Amino acid sequence: MAIHIGGRGPGHMVRVSLSVPDFVSEPWDGVTRFTASKGINEPPLGFDDFAPWSNANLWSNWMSATRWSSLLTQTTADHIRVCIDPTPMLRAANNASQMVAYLAMVKGAVDDVLARGLKAIVDMHVSRDATYGDAALCAAYPSGDAWTRVRSVWRAVTILLNQYDTDKVAFEVWNESFSDKAKYTALLPDLVAYLRSVVGYKTTFIVMPWNGTYDTSINPTFAASQFGANCGFAHHMYIPGIFTHQGQAGANHQHYVHNLPFPVTTDQRAAFISAATAEINADNSLSSAQKAEFNGLIATDINYYFDNFAYTTDYDGAQAVTDAIGAFFQEFGSRNPGSPGAGAGLEKWRVANGVAASQIFITEFGVHRDYDIEGANQEDAVRWFSVVSKYLNVQGLARTVWDDFDSYFSIRANPGPVGSITAATPFDTQILQAIGMYREPPFDTVSLPGLALLHRKNGYTAGTGTWDDISPINRDSVQATAGSRPTANTTEGGITTTSTQKIPSTLPADPEIEYGWAVITIPVLTGSNKSIIGSTDGSGNSGRQIAVNTSGGIVMNRQGQSQQIGTGSGRIVAGQKQLVEWIRQRSTTLPTQIWVDAVQSASGTVNDAYAAGMTSFIGGRQSGENFVGSIHEIGSVQGNIPDAATRAKVQGRVAWDHGIQGRLPAAHPYKAMAPA
Incomplete structure (x- = not known):
């Protein structure tokens, strides 16, 4: 029985949270099997037209050293x-030499994964060529050219994978059937039996024993026993599709939906239906019939969404569970492993078939994140990942999320534009944390070598001089003047830094951070390192200064870079990323979120490549302004300090601390007096 606190439909929803420990899945049957926990989908051999298979380096070009x-x-x-x-191999099924070349590409990819100390799931997708596609295959089964070629190609891949250890490589035999359910129910066990007759039971097979991908009704005609020993079962997690696929390019109605809240807290269905309908009706590429179809689907899906995805707390008998959402309860069956609730779904099928949780693999999992089409808001996507991950954790289910490919689905911070394979960008830390996949950066236990904390109390001395006459925020422009102070160059991790004798090389005992801020300077970078850091005019030194919010973020600006960005912006971006990672790896106290003081070009276009790649902006300044010139803009551009009172307090503290309160706007609450 499920009891929902908060109700459904119009009005405010109530959230009740209780803590639930992660569920540890039971082992298979005491025999070595393939098991996994959390993984990443890498798609260079799939999800593209077949032509790139003519490039034998397709995998290695994608899985570059940077990406790895x-x-x-x-x-x-x-x-x-x-x-x-599998389309290239299906087309080449009768061409032995070409098949050898294609199998070598598969082997190269698997070997590359294993060489990195990871396991591999080799996934054979359904061909996108209609000649060999799902519909054609099912229509002719148990005969036909498509079926003959599938058996031949799958046999070759199975023989290849059988050479690897059982606990290292698994074979996901089939992916997402949408066609004739009756034929598929017979076809899949038949294919598995044929492959087992060739290689035996060494390799773990993973099959999807139901039709479609993320339907809430599992096909009861499938039984785990149909597939024999050493078999796992796949499920794809895109519930609810209207949320996970919103904004996706292509001929589907979800393309016209944007910014759905997750979970639902107020009933906004009318506004979302109206907005999507207007966008559909204005799309001249759609026929009248398509518009009518899409408008109907929009109304159905959005009504379902607002009816089922509100904040609730579910109870399974006497077992209280946390942050459960009604439709997920229906899908997974329960937050109490082994005791499926009223919702049927995956957990009920698993228990009824005597399948261990470690035999279930959620091999696709994610929210659509496009480069140029608005989809889910970041905060809503993060909440979705968090809620679904709680279910998967409690039930001990393995899951695999998308990396990025043509902006389809991505857990990276800046997926590239559609139709391109872009250079790897950093992963989205918030999403990795939400799904429990974030690896904390390694930190030294010593102080920050080559960095200097500028103590900001009047009269504080360090080394041989005082800093009373130098505003720390303007320090780099002073240091950039040749001979202004004695310097010493040091090189570490490929970065040369210039430090001065007057700056302490270790953190002082009293760093004066009672209100949560400190300033760290990365001294001037000189010589050959100019190209790494990205001096735009090539004239010389480029100091870097960072303000550290010890309670949650870093503000980075580019002192000494007052000239226009121009063609050097890429080098600046690369240099900033390198510097930030250098800091992260050498600090025991610095936070992991990076906030950037944005620099704009003369045209006013925000240079967001670094911000999207690392985290995001908190401020902005026009080219030619230094940081203090726009101190009042801290936290205002992208809303990373969304609370106005907190933002104003931070602005006031920084301004008063550096004696530049006169630069605050006249109406600023801390123009006349520093915050307490």
Whole structure:
């Protein structure tokens, strides 16, 4: 029985939270099997047209050293799902030499994954070529050219994978059938039996024993026993589709939905239906029939969404559970593992079939995040990932999220534009944290070498001089003057820093951060490192200064970079990223969120490449202004300090601390008096 606190429909919803420990799944049957926890889908051999398969380096070009580095250092992934579009192999099924070349590409991808210390799930997707696609295959089964080629190609891949250890590589035999359910119910066990007759039971197979991907009704005609020993079962988690696929490019109605709240706190269905309908009706690329169809689907899906995805607390008998949402309860069956609730779904099928939780693999999981089409808000996407992850954790289910590919689904901070394979960008820390995949950066236990904390009390001395006459916020422009102070160059981690004798090289015992701020300077970067850091005019030194909010963020600006960004912006962006990572790896106290004081070009276009790649902006300034010139803008541009009172307090403290309160706007609440 499920009791919902808060109700459904119009009005405010009530949230009640209780803590629930993660559920640890039971082992299979005491025999070595393939198991996994959290992984990442990498799609260079799939989800693209077949032509790139003519490039033998398709995998290695995508999985570059940069991409591997970010994946291994930023995530706790234990496996990679190698996604394969089998179309090239199906077309080449009767061409032995071409098949050998294609199989070598698959082997190269698997070997690359294993060499990184990770496990691999090799996923064979349904061909997007209609000749060999799901519909054609099911229509002709148990005969036809498509079925013959599938058996031949799948046999070759199975033989290839059978050479690997059982606990290292699994084979996801089929992906998302949408066609003839009766035929698929017979086809899938038939295919598995055929492959087992060829290679036996060494390799763990993963199959999807129901039709479609994320339907709440599991096909009861499928039984785990139909697939024999050493078999896992896949499920794809995109519930609710109107939320996870909103804004997706393509011929679907979800494309016209944007910014759905998650979860629902007030009933806004009318506004969302109206907005989507207007967008559909204005799209001249749609026929009248398509518009009518899409408008109907929009009304159905959005009504379902607002009826079912409100804040609730569910109870399974006497077992209280946390942050459960009604439709997820229906899908997964229960937050009490092994005791499915009234919702049927995946958990009920699992228990009824005697399947261990570790045999269930959520091999696709995510929210659509496009580069140029507005979809889910960041905060709503993060909440969705968090809620779903709680279900998966409690029930001990493995899950695999998307990396990024043509902006389809992504857990990276800045997926590239549609139709391109872009250079790897940093992962989105918020989402990684929400799904429990964020790897904390390694920190030294010593002070920050090459960095200097500028103590901001009048009269504080360090080294051989005082800082009373130098505003720390303007320090870099002073230091950039040749010979202004004695310097010493040091090199570490490929970055040369220039420190001065007057700056303490260790954190003082009393860093004066009673209100949560300190200032750290990365001294001037000189010589050959100019290209790394990105001096736009190539003239010389480029100091960097960072203000550290010890309760949650870093503000970074570019002192000494008052000239226009121009063509050097890419080098500046790369340099800032490198510097921030350098700081993160050497600090025991610095927070992980980076806030950037945005620099704009003469045209006023915000240089957001770094902000999107690292985290986001908190302020802005026009080219030619220094940080203090726009101190009043801290936290105002992108709303990363959304609370106005807190933002004003931070602005006031920074301004008064540096003696630049006169630059605050006349109406600022701390123009006349510093905040307490």
